[in-house]
Amino acid sequence: MVVEGIDGSGKTTFVKKIVEFFKRLGIKKIISTKDPGGTKVSKEIRKILLEERDEKIDKYTELLLLYASRIQIVKNVIIPKLQNDFIVVSDRYNISTLAYQVSGRGIKKKFIKYLELFLPKILKPSIIIYLDIHPKEAVKRIIKARKLDKIEKNSFLFFNKIRNSYIKLSKKENFFLIDAQQSIKKIDKEIQKILTNWYEKYT
Ligand code: ADP
Numbered sequence: 001m002v003v004e005g006i007d008g009s010g011k012t013t014f015v016k017k018i019v020e021f022f023k024r025l026g027i028k029k030i031i032s033t034k035d036p037g038g039t040k041v042s043k044e045i046r047k048i049l050l051e052e053r054d055e056k057i058d059k060y061t062e063l064l065l066l067y068a069s070r071i072q073i074v075k076n077v078i079i080p081k082l083q084n085d086f087i088v089v090s091d092r093y094n095i096s097t098l099a100y101q102v103s104g105r106g107i108k109k110k111f112i113k114y115l116e117l118f119l120p121k122i123l124k125p126s127i128i129i130y131l132d133i134h135p136k137e138a139v140k141r142i143i144k145a146r147k148l149d150k151i152e153k154n155s156f157l158f159f160n161k162i163r164n165s166y167i168k169l170s171k172k173e174n175f176f177l178i179d180a181q182q183s184i185k186k187i188d189k190e191i192q193k194i195l196t197n198w199y200e201k202y203t
Pocket of ligand 1: 141145183
C-alpha cells in the first residue's frame with residue numbers, strides 16, 4: 001500500500017501509524033519504505049535530488065534519477081518482501097511521478113510509460129491513501145518542524161497543480177482521499193477504518 005500527498009501533508013506521520021496499527025494486530029511481516037529512498041543507493045539518489053547546489057537539475061535528469069531509485073527499491077526491497085508475504089507500506093510511489101513530473105513539471109506521459117519498462121514488474125498498490133491538504137497549510141507545518149528542502153521551496157502554483165492532479169487521480173477505485181487538514185487523531189481513525197476493511201477482505 002502507498003501513502004501519497006504533497007510535501008508536508010503527513011505521509012511520514014501516517015506511514016508510521018499504519019505500521020503501528022498492523023503491529024498492534026499482531027502482524028510481524030510489515031515494513032515501510034520510501035520512494036525515493038528506501039535502499040542505500042536510493043538514499044544517495046534522494047540526496048542528489050534534494051541537495052542545494054548552484055546547478056539546476058533538469059526535469060529529465062530528475063525523472064531518470066527517480067526511476068533509478070525506484071528500480072533499486074522495487075528489485076531489492078518491495079518484490080522480495082511481497083514474495084515473503086510482507087505488507088509493504090511505501091511513502092510515495094508511481095502516482096507521485098504522475099503528479100510531480102507529469103502535471104508539475106510538464107513531462108509527457110509517454111516518457112513515464114517507457115521508464116516503467118525498466119521495472120521488473122508493474123506493481124499495483126492494494127490501497128493508495130492520498131492525504132489532501134492546501135499547499136499553504138502544508139508549508140506552515142513543515143516550517144514549524146524544520147527547514148524547507150529544495151522541492152518544498154517550489155511555488156504555491158506548482159503545488160496547487162500537483163494537488164489538483166492528485167485529486168483527479170484519486171477518482172480511481174483503490175484510492176482513498178483523506179482530508180489531511182483534520183486532526184491527526186481523526187485522520188488516524190479514518191485510515192484505520194480503510195485498513196480494517198482491506199485486511200478483512202485480504203485475510
Ligand atoms: P510529509 O512526510 O508528507 O512531508 P510529515 O508527516 O513529515 O509530512 O508532516 C509534516 C509536519 O506536520 C510534521 O511536523 C507533522 O508532525 C505535522 N502533521 C502531520 N499531520 C498533521 C495534522 N493532521 N495536523 C497537524 N500537524 C500535522
